[in-house]
Amino acid sequence: MAKRVRKAVFPVAGLGTRLLPATKSIPKEMVTIVDRPLIQYAVDEAREAGVEQLIFVTGRGKSALVDYFDQAYELEATLKAKGKSLDPIEPSNARFGEVVSVRQQQPLGLGHAVWCARHIVGDEPFAVLLPDELMLGKPGCLAQMVEAYDRVGGNIVAALEVPDSETHKYGVIDPGATDGRLTEIRGMVEKPASGTAPSNLMLPGRYILQPDVMRALDAQETGAGGEIQLTDAMAKVIGTQPFHAYRFDGERYDCGSAAGFVIANVAVAMQRGDVAPAVRDFISSR
Numbered sequence: 001m002a003k004r005v006r007k008a009v010f011p012v013a014g015l016g017t018r019l020l021p022a023t024k025s026i027p028k029e030m031v032t033i034v035d036r037p038l039i040q041y042a043v044d045e046a047r048e049a050g051v052e053q054l055i056f057v058t059g060r061g062k063s064a065l066v067d068y069f070d071q072a073y074e075l076e077a078t079l080k081a082k083g084k085s086l087d088p089i090e091p092s093n094a095r096f097g098e099v100v101s102v103r104q105q106q107p108l109g110l111g112h113a114v115w116c117a118r119h120i121v122g123d124e125p126f127a128v129l130l131p132d133e134l135m136l137g138k139p140g141c142l143a144q145m146v147e148a149y150d151r152v153g154g155n156i157v158a159a160l161e162v163p164d165s166e167t168h169k170y171g172v173i174d175p176g177a178t179d180g181r182l183t184e185i186r187g188m189v190e191k192p193a194s195g196t197a198p199s200n201l202m203l204p205g206r207y208i209l210q211p212d213v214m215r216a217l218d219a220q221e222t223g224a225g226g227e228i229q230l231t232d233a234m235a236k237v238i239g240t241q242p243f244h245a246y247r248f249d250g251e252r253y254d255c256g257s258a259a260g261f262v263i264a265n266v267a268v269a270m271q272r273g274d275v276a277p278a279v280r281d282f283i284s285s286r
């Protein structure tokens with residue numbers, strides 16, 4: 001039986017330049033989708049999948065992210081004193097001792113960010129979630145992947161189709177045989193030059209990885225854009241252990257850009273009974 005996935009790494013040290021000026025003073029993961037910060041959705045997704053330890057790889061100016069998961073005593077006391085509901089501050093979904101943070105002191109790439117968590121992850125399988133990729137599904141994307149992982153073990157990454165004109169922006173897989181939602185992976189490449197991608201199946205930022213991938217990152221080799229790439233480390237273990245892509249049942253929103261953020265807000269708003277009617281009325285009036 002595959003060893004359980006108990007730990008998840010959230011690389012959250014990025015500068016969020018595509019969301020300036022908001023990200024001058026708040027982490028992009030704290031920008032809200034309706035009324036919850038983006039990080040909340042990723043953490044909820046991980047918790048739903050059975051993850052127990054949430055490892056944030058942060059950097060300078062990102063402490064609001066870790067603070068968010070603290071108990072807010074003053075706020076609680078004030079709300080209580082005023083007889084107001086505590087519900088709005090309840091959902092952080094992290095219990096005592098489950099949030100850990102490490103620093104990525106230099107922006108050397110996604111692979112480097114994940115590697116910064118190596119001592120906390122230790123010698124066991126782990127998940128990686130990129131919070132600016134919002135995945136909406138029931139069950140959530142990582143929970144669906146864990147269900148597949150329990151059957152086939154090894155490494156599993158989410159993959160989804162994008163138009164050929166977009167593959168150069170992402171990690172892209174070279175697919176082998178497909179069985180249901182699972183496709184064997186023969187290779188993968190980070191940000192292939194236009195016209196050279198092995199397929200149009202990109203990696204939207206959900207991973208279940210074996211410790212061998214962490215060890216592959218020890219080499220600190222640079223790849224696309226001069227950065228240490230997670231995709232390159234994953235590519236190294238293909239062929240030595242099972243490696244599958246999982247086509248998740250749900251929707252993906254790229255919240256790293258202004259338009260993506262607005263679209264994600266509308267999508268989530270439409271699913272929320274408390275805000276959907278007003279938003280729908282407004283949009284149809286335009």
Ligand code: G1P
Nearest residue numbers: 110133170171202203204205231
């Ligand atoms: C990162 C990964 C890439 C993945 C993408 C998803 O790229 O390196 O493989 O497809 O996230 O958003 P970045 O967006 O950091 O350049």
